[in-house]
Amino acid sequence: VRVAGSNRDDTWVRIRTAGVDLLFRQGYEATNTRQLAEAAGLKPGSLYYYFKSKEEFLHRLLVDLLEEILADLDAALAEVRDDPAHRQLDAFVRTLVKWHVQRREETFIASIEIRSLSQDRHESYIALRDRFDSTLEDILDRGIAEGEFSLAWEGIARNAILTALTAISGWYDPRGPLGVEVIADEFVLLTRRMVGMTDEPRRGTEPRKV
Amino acid sequence: VRVAGSNRDDTWVRIRTAGVDLLFRQGYEATNTRQLAEAAGLKPGSLYYYFKSKEEFLHRLLVDLLEEILADLDAALAEVRDDPAHRQLDAFVRTLVKWHVQRREETFIASIEIRSLSQDRHESYIALRDRFDSTLEDILDRGIAEGEFSLAWEGIARNAILTALTAISGWYDPRGPLGVEVIADEFVLLTRRMVGMTDEPRRGTEPRKV
Numbered sequence: 441v442r443v444a445g446s447n448r449d450d451t452w453v454r455i456r457t458a459g460v461d462l463l464f465r466q467g468y469e470a471t472n473t474r475q476l477a478e479a480a481g482l483k484p485g486s487l488y489y490y491f492k493s494k495e496e497f498l499h500r501l502l503v504d505l506l507e508e509i510l511a512d513l514d515a516a517l518a519e520v521r522d523d524p525a526h527r528q529l530d531a532f533v534r535t536l537v538k539w540h541v542q543r544r545e546e547t548f549i550a551s552i553e554i555r556s557l558s559q560d561r562h563e564s565y566i567a568l569r570d571r572f573d574s575t576l577e578d579i580l581d582r583g584i585a586e587g588e589f590s591l592a593w594e595g596i597a598r599n600a601i602l603t604a605l606t607a608i609s610g611w612y613d614p615r616g617p618l619g620v621e622v623i624a625d626e627f628v629l630l631t632r633r634m635v636g637m638t639d640e641p642r643r644g645t646e647p648r649k650v
Numbered sequence: 651v652r653v654a655g656s657n658r659d660d661t662w663v664r665i666r667t668a669g670v671d672l673l674f675r676q677g678y679e680a681t682n683t684r685q686l687a688e689a690a691g692l693k694p695g696s697l698y699y700y701f702k703s704k705e706e707f708l709h710r711l712l713v714d715l716l717e718e719i720l721a722d723l724d725a726a727l728a729e730v731r732d733d734p735a736h737r738q739l740d741a742f743v744r745t746l747v748k749w750h751v752q753r754r755e756e757t758f759i760a761s762i763e764i765r766s767l768s769q770d771r772h773e774s775y776i777a778l779r780d781r782f783d784s785t786l787e788d789i790l791d792r793g794i795a796e797g798e799f800s801l802a803w804e805g806i807a808r809n810a811i812l813t814a815l816t817a818i819s820g821w822y823d824p825r826g827p828l829g830v831e832v833i834a835d836e837f838v839l840l841t842r843r844m845v846g847m848t849d850e851p852r853r854g855t856e857p858r859k860v
Contacts, residue, residue, distance in 0.1 A: 467765055469679040552762065555677055596836040599821045600814040607813030626806040633843040
């Protein structure tokens with residue numbers, strides 16, 4: 441069953457793809473719904489069926505993305521639920537690297553354009569996004585409690601880890617030599633070091649989850 | 651001597667302060683030069699003496715800031731020119747933490763609004779900004795060559811360090827409990843760990859440079 445506006449609705453997927461391309465290349469302010477309709481091969485009036493304003497489109501795009509990433513993160517963490525905290529940190533890091541590389545245009549838009557949301561939408565978006573922060577906090581808390589991690593100012597380290605991960609979409613170059621696995625491996629190493637572990641993963645011997 | 655438009659020109663300082671406040675609170679797109687003149691207590695026509703367009707103002711603001719930070723960084727690094735690479739890394743980190751905390755509004759504007767610059771101005775700005783990257787690269791190269799640092803993918807670590815530092819202006823809360831010294835100390839620790847040093851700075855025993 442194709443629900444209109446669901447991710448199985450071909451027209452919505454086409455609008456979404458065109459929108460991501462426009463917003464990534466020229467930004468939210470410079471984009472209007474007429475351009476969006478044209479890029480998706482639709483009449484301007486057809487968009488009204490999917491959203492009532494440009495801002496509603498942006499909100500939908502960002503919330504859908506966040507929910508996809510959170511669901512993927514929950515699944516990755518479920519697999520290592522009973523493992524030591526550093527394995528959960530690895531899964532957290534690998535999941536965020538993967539999304540910021542493979543969906544770099546959308547994650548980049550999210551990092552730049554959330555200010556364009558109205559106050560209510562901005563607040564509900566931030567509340568949802570804060571789940572990354574609280575999930576990482578739980579992992580760090582556990583690693584510290586169990587003596588695996590050593591951090592004097594957990595909040596600063598948490599911000600440093602999270603911002604370095606989300607910034608990948610800003611510098612990753614799909615035409616460059618680095619693939620997602622190399623970046624994920626290196627970030628696993630860097631974050632293990634940041635939390636004070638000296639027991640580093642041996643390259644190529646660990647199961648890859650990217 | 652007060653050169654018009656120099657940092658010793660009171661009127662320019664007033665325009666600049668008002669502009670930083672407006673751009674930080676409401677963003678570049680939502681700000682116009684009429685509001686800027688009003689906030690600075692000037693007639694709209696007076697601004698023309700200082701810049702010909704909103705974009706020229708933004709460019710001036712961002713380039714001035716970058717040049718101030720680069721001059722401060724050069725001075726900080728000159729003091730540790732003959733020290734081991736990790737001392738240069740510390741100086742680099744402390745300088746960037748300081749600017750992103752104490753001038754968080756301007757550094758935040760810089761991180762968000764560079765896309766609003768015209769192509770020529772954008773390119774010259776990026777060329778100047780790349781000096782942070784090449785300076786950090788020199789420090790990492792030296793640390794690796796001298797055996798102090800251990801990094802498999804230097805470019806990934808460099809991006810991670812630089813983006814974590816520049817992201818501070820996005821999360822730092824001037825009403826929060828963390829002062830610039832605590833953040834600088836913790837970032838020195840985190841970056842030393844990231845480059846593979848196990849010889850960590852002992853808190854409170856090192857000369858503070860913030």
